[in-house]
Amino acid sequence: MTNAASAEKRRISVLGSTGSIGRNTLDVMSHLGGREAFEVPAITGMGNIGLLVEQAKQTGAGFAVTADPDLYAELKSALAGTGIEAGAGPSALVEAGLRDTDILLAGIVGIAGLAPTLAAIGGGADIALANKECLVSAGDLFTSAIAQGGGSLLPVDSEHSAIFQVLEENQRHAVERIILTASGGPFRNHTRDEMASMTAEVAAAHPNWSMGIKISIDSASMFNKALEMIEARHLFGLRPEQIEVIVHPQSIIHSMVGYSDGSVLAQLGAPDMRHAIGYAISHPRRASLPVERLDFAKLARLDFHAPDEVRFPALALARTAMERGGLQGAVLNGAKEAALDAFIAGRIGFLDMADIVSATMDRLDDGRQATAIEDVYAADREARIVAGAIIAELGARSRARH
Numbered sequence: 571m572t573n574a575a576s577a578e579k580r581r582i583s584v585l586g587s588t589g590s591i592g593r594n595t596l597d598v599m600s601h602l603g604g605r606e607a608f609e610v611p612a613i614t615g616m617g618n619i620g621l622l623v624e625q626a627k628q629t630g631a632g633f634a635v636t637a638d639p640d641l642y643a644e645l646k647s648a649l650a651g652t653g654i655e656a657g658a659g660p661s662a663l664v665e666a667g668l669r670d671t672d673i674l675l676a677g678i679v680g681i682a683g684l685a686p687t688l689a690a691i692g693g694g695a696d697i698a699l700a701n702k703e704c705l706v707s708a709g710d711l712f713t714s715a716i717a718q719g720g721g722s723l724l725p726v727d728s729e730h731s732a733i734f735q736v737l738e739e740n741q742r743h744a745v746e747r748i749i750l751t752a753s754g755g756p757f758r759n760h761t762r763d764e765m766a767s768m769t770a771e772v773a774a775a776h777p778n779w780s781m782g783i784k785i786s787i788d789s790a791s792m793f794n795k796a797l798e799m800i801e802a803r804h805l806f807g808l809r810p811e812q813i814e815v816i817v818h819p820q821s822i823i824h825s826m827v828g829y830s831d832g833s834v835l836a837q838l839g840a841p842d843m844r845h846a847i848g849y850a851i852s853h854p855r856r857a858s859l860p861v862e863r864l865d866f867a868k869l870a871r872l873d874f875h876a877p878d879e880v881r882f883p884a885l886a887l888a889r890t891a892m893e894r895g896g897l898q899g900a901v902l903n904g905a906k907e908a909a910l911d912a913f914i915a916g917r918i919g920f921l922d923m924a925d926i927v928s929a930t931m932d933r934l935d936d937g938r939q940a941t942a943i944e945d946v947y948a949a950d951r952e953a954r955i956v957a958g959a960i961i962a963e964l965g966a967r968s969r970a971r972h
């Protein structure tokens with residue numbers, strides 16, 4: 571039984587409410603009864619103050635926070651007279667995580683989501699986890715914090731939600747492997763030469779899913795799948811060799827679990843994040859959700875291909891990070907975030923991202939283990955510094971050529 575199952579009105583705080591996951595979450599909540607069914611102790615955003623204010627008023631949120639301290643005055647004045655408290659900056663984000671809630675929906679993008687999510691875990695909330703960077707970077711520390719906090723960890727990533735849904739709790743010993751499906755992204759059929767010249771705008775145009783820009787580009791490079799492999803390892807307690815990836819362009823099978831008797835159980839659905847979000851925030855019940863129902867006669871076929879690890883080296887990097895262990899997950903993620911920002915800013919090419927992450931992981935492969943969360947932040951900072959230096963070198967070389 572989760573915390574949330576016992577409450578009359580579910581209290582759900584939404585970190586990253588102005589993003590793609592956050593907007594979908596509020597949409598599902600409004601479909602499931604809105605203010606009649608839910609209380610919203612806190613919501614957070616960053617730059618989109620107009621939407622944050624609108625959401626705070628619509629949900630009757632207790633506390634609305636922008637991560638950007640420079641936007642505090644704007645937020646405070648827009649909320650004046652509403653009774654909704656305003657906050658800004660990293661400490662207010664943590665305070666949002668600490669507000670008493672049944673479920674915290676972790677929908678901030680990047681490692682910025684770790685501190686407020688840990689704060690909520692400490693308070694015993696159930697965590698509906700979209701922010702995969704928490705598990706990738708903090709790994710065992712994150713899962714131990716959940717165990718100590720007493721709440722449940724409810725995956726929101728559609729792949730992990732699928733596994734969670736088909737994992738038979740009393741048959742965990744019989745799990746041979748999990749198979750994460752990947753759409754293959756917009757460059758599934760591109761050559762490496764073609765990929766080399768792709769811009770952020772093209773890379774962000776995902777064929778099946780509508781998501782934030784960063785995860786969309788991560789899907790194009792398959793870094794999203796790499797993060798999901800590491801996330802799955804920690805969520806389900808698997809060995810690296812038990813985690814497989816298969817390209818499935820239709821994104822109808824969201825992932826599968828293979829058992830020792832040869833059976834493979836899959837979860838299928840339309841590619842709509844409101845399913846996984848609705849499943850997590852309604853757990854342990856199944857709610858009626860406003861998602862398209864599958865018409866198998868129209869679908870007609872489902873395709874599968876082995877991923878091409880030459881064009882998509884991110885998958886091998888995930889395996890390396892899992893095998894090396896220690897702080898390599900935090901290093902992979904920190905370097906990836908730095909490289910992704912540089913790609914979005916037009917400072918490096920699409921294929922440079924994997925090279926930068928790989929070089930950073932090698933330079934920081936010192937076998938260090940994380941004993942406290944500060945170690946994770948330190949590894950993240952170090953990875954960004956090393957990756958930043960490599961990005962600067964690449965920039966200098968490219969200027970010298972022209």
Ligand SMILES: NC(=O)c1ccc[n+]([C@@H]2O[C@H](COP(=O)([O-])OP(=O)(O)OC[C@H]3O[C@@H](n4cnc5c(N)ncnc54)[C@H](OP(=O)(O)O)[C@@H]3O)[C@@H](O)[C@H]2O)c1
Nearest residue numbers: 586588589590591615616617618637678682700701781782
């Ligand atoms: N989108 C999906 O379908 C999907 C699926 C599975 C997993 N996920 C995961 O869910 C997370 C969110 O993804 P998304 O696609 O919803 O991202 P997104 O659309 O970019 O939204 C990110 C949210 O975080 C806020 N934010 C951005 N930078 C921040 C910072 N430094 N500190 C605090 N808040 C910050 C944004 O605020 P503003 O918009 O106000 O600036 C927004 O509310 C990611 O970890 C992603 O991997 C997403």
